[in-house]
Amino acid sequence: MYEKQIEQLVVLQKVDDEIILLEAEIDQAPKDVAALEARYASLEKRKEQMEEKLALLKEQKKKLDFEIDEDSVKVKKSKSKLMLVGTTKEYHAMMREMDSLEKLNRLREEEKVTVLEETERQTELYEDVTSKIKELNAELEEKRAGLKEKLDAAQSDLDKLKRRRDKAGKVVPKPILGRYEFIRSRLSHPVIVPVDQAVCSGCNIMIPPQNYNDLQEGKQILSCPNCQRLIYWIEHIPESAKPKALRKS
Template identity: 55%
Template sequence: MYQKQIEQLVILQQIDGEMISLTAEVENAPKEIASLEKKCRDVEAQRDQVREKLGYLTDQLSRLETDIEDDHVRMKKSKSKMMMVGNSKEYNAMVREMDSLEKLNRSRDEEKVAFAEEVERQTTADRELSEQTEALRADLETAQAGLKTRLDAAGKRIAELSEQRTHACGVIPKPILSRYEFIRSRLANPVIVSVTNGVCSGCNISIPPQAFIELQKGQQILSCPNCQRLIYWDQHIMSQEKAEEAQEA
């Protein structure tokens, strides 16, 4: 009788453990979708910022190229005029103007190089973020497509386990079941654990020698004095398994 009760409690715990995992999956699956959606939005926002910056840089680069081209035209005209200058005063004035234009153009050329380099960097960033977005969108579509299937399968399995749990609870004496449920409400799984070589596998602490002796007798279900979980001597279950194997053989 004792061993049968232990076996049923272990079965009940296995059922509860699977139900806990499935319930967590049902709760977390929509959260996973929400997390992927947020990642998509975040990456898309980054990409939009990059594209906005890229648009500004492209406009500035175009403006610089236009200004540089206009200055080249002005310099050509100034050089042509220098050939027609009638006195040194006008000549010197035109030389100064051309020097100013050349300095301005050198500065603009340097600025153009800097803008072109930044455009290249932002173009690379845009491409990488676009690839990330596509990958995340594909993951999201796959997750969304499989969500209903996952939830349906989990719900079906939970229903099956609920029936198995009802059956298991029906064959366990109410006082023992009440102790199991009481401990389960206060401690995380596992609720019932084996004792091997006098050590509780739930808290990994040795139980008192007298308690271990009582446990080995297999007359009543005991609790670990340290973690309060239900305990059983592992040899009892092993002996039962060997007996069942012998009967099957």
């Protein structure tokens, strides 16, 4: 009876180990998708900012083109009128004006080169972001579709494990099951551990000889005096007698 109870506690724990793993998986899966979604959103934002910048550059170029055209026309008009001026003074004034307009336009042409270079650079970045967004979108679609499948499968495994847990729990007397649950809620896994050569494998500390003797007698389920985990003598459950799930493969 004692050995059967220990065995069932060990089974219970094995089931709980799997439950913990599955719950972590169920917990993590949507987070992976959410992380991708966050990356997607930040790329979309970058894309928008780039669109604004490109529109601004286009506007700048348009303005420069307009001003260059306007002043070129002015220079042309002045040139055709140059021969008609009466005085040298007027002639020089006109020449100076034309010079300054031409100088202004040369500066504008230089600025236009810079604007065009920047436009080219930004367009490359923009195309890069756009293709990254496309890739990410495909990945997201795949992940979203896989997520439901993954969660459904994990949930069905979890339900099975919970049924197995109930079954194992029925064999263990209520007070001992209560102790198991109590320890489980307070200590990190495992809850029930073998004692090999008087050493508790939960905390790796030697248990006192009297407790070790009691343990070897195998009359009642004991706790490690140090870490409070439930303990059993390793010889009580030989490898071959352990439930299949517990055998070292």
